[in-house]
Amino acid sequence: METLSNRRFILRTSDGQESRARRLKNGVPQGSILAPCLFNIYISDIPTTLSTKLVYADDLALAFTGPDWADVENAMNRDLSTLHTYHHQNPLQISREKTAYALYHLNTRNVGRQLNISVDGKTIEFEPNLTYLGVKLDRSLTFKPHLTAVREKVLSRCAL
Numbered sequence: 001m002e003t004l005s006n007r008r009f010i011l012r013t014s015d016g017q018e019s020r021a022r023r024l025k026n027g028v029p030q031g032s033i034l035a036p037c038l039f040n041i042y043i044s045d046i047p048t049t050l051s052t053k054l055v056y057a058d059d060l061a062l063a064f065t066g067p068d069w070a071d072v073e074n075a076m077n078r079d080l081s082t083l084h085t086y087h088h089q090n091p092l093q094i095s096r097e098k099t100a101y102a103l104y105h106l107n108t109r110n111v112g113r114q115l116n117i118s119v120d121g122k123t124i125e126f127e128p129n130l131t132y133l134g135v136k137l138d139r140s141l142t143f144k145p146h147l148t149a150v151r152e153k154v155l156s157r158c159a160l
């Protein structure tokens with residue numbers, strides 16, 4: 001398969017400078033139709049977790065419902081540790097810049113609650129209005145922030 005082997009790239013800067021051609025040793029072409037399918041095959045042996053795994057292309061989200069916050073925190077930390085070990089054994093990396101957690105609940109007393117969730121000794125950031133696959137999720141899942149953003153986007157395009 002020529003699309004997966006013997007691939008080379010050259011870096012060109014805005015001022016016209018070029019690097020020498022380098023060979024890509026791993027990965028698939030960005031935006032390739034094959035990429036999600038090959039990724040799913042590659043991670044088909046991903047370990048079982050207490051959390052539900054939600055996978056789309058190369059995005060993975062964990063969802064856990066527990067009777068109290070300590071159970072949620074413990075489950076998430078265990079699952080992240082399991083996935084970190086798996087990633088280390090299968091040349092993959094968890095993107096620290098894209099990794100965050102959110103809490104969804106209806107209890108207004110817990111609006112400011114945060115948990116101590118970490119992976120490989122590094123704290124995972126809390127994001128109260130997380131965006132997953134382009135959808136903005138608020139703590140009580142009203143979708144109001146998402147609908148507001150979509151409305152603004154549509155209005156700005158209609159004004160063109």
